[in-house]
Amino acid sequence: MSATAAASAGTAGAAGGAARILITGAAGCVGQYTVEHLYRHSDAHLLLLLRDPSKLKVVAANDPRITLLVGDLRDLEPHAEAIASATRVIHTATAWGDPERAQQVNVVAVKRLLALLDPARLEQVIYFSTASILNRDLKLLPEAMAYGTEYIQTKAQCLQDLEVHPLAERIVAVFPTLVFGGRVLPGDPHPTSYLTSGVKEAFPWLWLAKWLRTDSSFHFIHAADIATVCAHLATTPHQPNPEPGQGAVRRLVLGQAPITINQAVATLVRWRRGWVPPVGLDLTPWLIEGLIKLLRIEVNAWDRFSIRQRHFVHKPVSPPERFGLTSYAPTLEAVLETAGVPHRGRLPGTEA
Known part of the structure; x- marks a missing residue:
C-alpha cells in the first residue's frame, strides 16, 4: 500500500472520532514534553505506554483523553488491543547500558510493536533514533555498526530494518542531536x-575549560522543540517522503544551527558572569591522545571514533522553523534561561 493510500485508509479508520496517538516512553523527558504538547494543542486521545505511572506529571492520569498502558516494551501482549487501535505512533522509548536489554528494546520490541499495529488504521509512525549514527548527509555511518556501543549499534540495526519494513512509507525517523530539557532546580x-543535568556538573570546571580550545562542533535541541516538531508531524496528513536522496523512511535530524565547543564554553562562562580569555591551549588530536594515556582514561572504540570525527554536524537539520513553527529555545542562552541556570551563586550539589 502506498503512503497516500495508507493515509487515506488511516483517516477512514479514524473517521467518526479523534486520532488515537500511541506514545511510548511517555514518562521520559521527551515523552512528557510531547504528551503535554499534544494534550494542549490537539483533541487526540493519547495512549501512553510507560513503566511507572507515578512519574507522569504533565497530565492527569484519570483524564478522559488519557489511557495508560502500564508495562514494559518487551511485553506488549497485554496491550495488543489498545496498540492496534492507534492511528499514529510516537516511539520514544529506548534502552542502553546492557547489551541484551538494548537488543530486546531497541530492535526486537520495535518489530513487535509494528506487528501489533493495524495497517488499515495506521497513518504514521514517528520513530526516535539518534543523530550520532548519521553522517553529515544523513546517511548511516559505517562506523556505527563497526565501533558503536550497544546503543549505537542497535539503533543502526533498527534503522536498516525499518528501511525495508512493509510499513516503511509510513515511518518518519527522527534523529535528535544533543537534548536539553527540564530545569537544574x-x-x-x-x-x-x-544534558541539562550535565550543565550543572560542568560549572566547577569552567575555570579550566575556558583556557582550552578545540576544533569541534555540534547541534543541540530542547525537548520542547522536539515535541513541537513531532506534534506537528502527528497532526498533519502523512505524505510520501519529500526529502531528496532518501529512501522510503523519512529522516529528520532534530537540531538547531551548529555551534562550536569553544562557543559553548564561552557562553557558559559569560552566563555565569565570568571572563573569557582571548587565547587558550589547543587540544590537538595528539595532545588529547597523550592526556588519555597520561591520565589512564578508559575509552572504547566509539569514543576514539568520536574524537577523530570531532564535527557532528548535519545538513539539513530540522528545528521547528523548518515547518513554519517557532522554537522554544533556539540558542544556548535560551536553553540556560529556560533551565533556570542562575548567573551567579552556587547550585545545590555543585562547588561553583
Missing part, C-alpha cells in the same frame, strides 16, 4: 534531561 514537572 526542582519545581518543573518535566524530567530533566541528562
